[in-house]
Amino acid sequence: MRMHFSTAAAGFMLLAGVGAAAAQDVIIAPEQETVIREYVEKQPLASVKIPGVELNIGSTLPDTVELHEVPDTEYRYVVVDNRTVVVDPGTRKIVKIIQ
Template sequence: MRIHLTAAAAGFLLLAGIGAAAADTVIIQPEQETVIREYVKKQPLASVTLPGVELNIGTALPDTVELREVPDVQYRYVVIDNRTVLVDPGTRKIIKVYE
């Protein structure tokens, strides 16, 4: 009986971890996507280089990187290595990389 409870507990913890990872996924509504794309196109920024920082979703950017506001959207953006990156300002984590 004890072995079954341990296996069940391990399974539960595994599923809880998967749920937590899925909760970090940010969904940008189509209306917001349009606002972001149009604003970034009208307000181009100079590209910065961040050696050693990979532009992946979930990567946190250093505090030295200046994030620019997009009006009416809770996220910020910056251009790194000629790629526009959308960032959660609270965590400074990348939520989307535009090609």
């Protein structure tokens, strides 16, 4: 019985660790953030509305939203409700909101 508990506990700890790693915030290096800010200021986009999506870091944008490349970075951006949001294209999660 003790072995089953230990195995279950180890499995739970492993899953908890994976969840914690996935929930960590993406940190954009200051120099990369500068590149992103300068680019989006020079390449303004029309604002779009996305009903039902709250603009928070970690929120996922639907596949119907067109993301625009930021050269020399791994990120994409879009303007939603007049706020520029930086998105991880692999997960479509908002990683930064530029006011």
